[in-house]
Amino acid sequence: MVALxxxxxxxxxxxxSDRALEGLIRRHGAYVHPRLVEEGWxxxxxxxxxxxVEVxxxxxxxxxxxxxxxxxxxRVVEVA
Structure with a gap:
């Protein structure tokens, strides 16, 4: 699962890219932070x-x- x-x-x-993101979600699924949905991202x-997909x-x-x-x-970000 990928984390957004x-x-x-x-x-x-x-x-x-958006297309690459779509491919990752198709393959692995995604966890989405609720703030991304609220803010329209x-x-x-x-x-x-x-x-x-799970919020x-x-x-x-x-x-x-x-x-x-x-x-x-x-962006792919490595958490500090």
Whole structure:
């Protein structure tokens, strides 16, 4: 499962296009932080059409990699 979180302190590792994100969700499913849904970063119905999606508050551990939205793309961030 991939984790989609709001802005998180950490080190940006890579950029991820929307298409690549869709592929990851199809393959692995996703945990989505509720704030992303509330703020309009993601459309829950669109994500659920791709695969298993669960809205849950997550607290990632240091060293884990999560996906964080930016205005232009998604970023893979290693949590500090």
């Amino acid at each position: 979180l709001p802005n998180t302190d950490g080190v940006p590792k890579a950029r991820l 993601v459309d829950l119905e669109d994500l659920e059409a791709l695969g298993f 849950v508050e997550l607290t990632p551990l240091p060293g884990e990699r999560v996906l964080v939205p930016t205005p232009t793309a998604w």
